[in-house]
Amino acid sequence: MTKIMKTEIIPYFGFDKIKLGLTLEQVELLLGNASERNKETYPDNSFDIILKYHSLGVDLTFSTDDNFRLGTITFYSKDFLLKGKRLIGLKEIEFVMKSNLIFSDIELDDELKELNYKDYASNSNGISFWINNGIVESISIFPNYKEDDETPIWPN
Numbered sequence: 001m002t003k004i005m006k007t008e009i010i011p012y013f014g015f016d017k018i019k020l021g022l023t024l025e026q027v028e029l030l031l032g033n034a035s036e037r038n039k040e041t042y043p044d045n046s047f048d049i050i051l052k053y054h055s056l057g058v059d060l061t062f063s064t065d066d067n068f069r070l071g072t073i074t075f076y077s078k079d080f081l082l083k084g085k086r087l088i089g090l091k092e093i094e095f096v097m098k099s100n101l102i103f104s105d106i107e108l109d110d111e112l113k114e115l116n117y118k119d120y121a122s123n124s125n126g127i128s129f130w131i132n133n134g135i136v137e138s139i140s141i142f143p144n145y146k147e148d149d150e151t152p153i154w155p156n
Helices: 023-031 092-102
Strands: 036-040 047-053 060-064 069-077 107-112 117-122 128-134 135-140
Touching: 060 128, 069 117, 092 117, 092 135
Parallel strands: none
Antiparallel strands: 036 047, 047 060, 060 069, 069 135, 107 117, 117 128, 128 135
16 A cells, blocks of 8 residues: 555554454455455354554454454554554663553563563553563554443444
8 A cells, every 4th residue: 555544553443544343344445455364263263364464564353252343453563653652663671661651551461481572551541562572563452341341342
């Protein structure tokens, strides 16, 4: 796609015209065909379809759990900003300092020491930050959920 897109990540929403809750067909109308289309199947027979747009630096995940509406957006490109800050590509120490200024609830959510991965999260913003070998590799956003923690609240 040669079309210029807005690269501000908006928690609980998405970016530019791509918003959580869109159908796979709606996304393909807006972005065209993905560079890659993958399917991940789980033991309970649920599955995800992941559209990878390499030129944009995003993965878009549609899950059986969400009736195949866009439930996760993962950003890999350093072009994407969050609250006006460039976080992808930062060293972990810089990320922690900057993210603490942006979010009051940033915390280490998971650590896989043997693989040198860490996952930080801001649960009040539906955001996850994946650290690989000490560098912010990606940012993922999720929808807000109703009190049952299972029913997504899709943006308008």
